[in-house]
Amino acid sequence: MATDELMARALAMLGDDDELSVEAIHRLTDATSADGPMTIAEIADMLDLSPHTLRYYERAGLVEVGRDSNGYRVYDAEAVRRLIFLTRMRLSGMPMRDLQHYIALVDAGDDTVPERLDMLIEHRDTIRRRIRELTLSLAATEYKIATYGGTTGPDVGSA
Amino acid sequence: MATDELMARALAMLGDDDELSVEAIHRLTDATSADGPMTIAEIADMLDLSPHTLRYYERAGLVEVGRDSNGYRVYDAEAVRRLIFLTRMRLSGMPMRDLQHYIALVDAGDDTVPERLDMLIEHRDTIRRRIRELTLSLAATEYKIATYGGTTGPDVGSA
DNA sequence: GCTTGCGTTCGAGCGCGCTCGAAGCCATAG
């Protein structure tokens, strides 16, 4: 109904500060090409996580990481790829528990592909719902900014 | 860059289950017209919150609620309007602290209107960033679903 | 040779937003 119109309107105003998305796109595409084993600091920097968080993910069983002769973590290409994936899933709201389950499935072999696809599809739907919800809130917020009178309600339909 | 294209593509696929948004729109417009003082159960039902949460919001100073002769909460039109607003802000990720500050500003009178507008504008921008981020994650998830091979990485650019 | 800096492990702590349970009051139904 009016929803699509709202969506379109909201979307049209989304063209400003491009930084976030461009940066993210670059991450998506470039990241893996910065080859060679990486240190925890480099990964943290690249993914905008703290080293603490990276260790936490490892403890949580989300990723396996090798060690060098000093016992320092060495992130190889696969670990990097997985962390990029994990980060994107986390950013879009997938709970740790689900990610742990997903990774367990990956490690369990190809038989689990269908279940993994189910999870991805469900997550996709969750993201879509969330976007719609946010779009609605965006419209409400913009409406309130435009018509601001000082009351707390949106006052749709009232004088 | 490719971002706008991604956005458009993602958005085009958002036309499915309309329920969430229609329901929400109705809330936005109809809610206040279901007049008369309401009980906590009715409000909880309408806003899809638990009575516990409503009491929590009151305790947090977000809304003032009267009592009937039995000491039961009575939500008047203004309380309802405010709660609708609060719920929408919460749903779009505004922290409790910010809402407490905002409500304090409202209660402080018209002099605070500029600061309130600043808050709303900042929140609007936050929502926009979040939508862009989610849109990107949505694209990544859809890509992975489409090309699913079993690796954890998006494998953009690789075989 | 010692300091500086970046890494390690481990377990505890925190901020957020609820969520719950206990104990009690009141009103209506049987």
Place this chain on the structure above:
DNA sequence: CTATGGCTTCGAGCGCGCTCGAACGCAAGC
């Protein structure tokens, strides 16, 4: 008369996702 159900207050507890600090190790630089 009593039992049921929905509300009240209060404070404690919880689930999530980090986040931090302590105590230590190694290696390069002055």
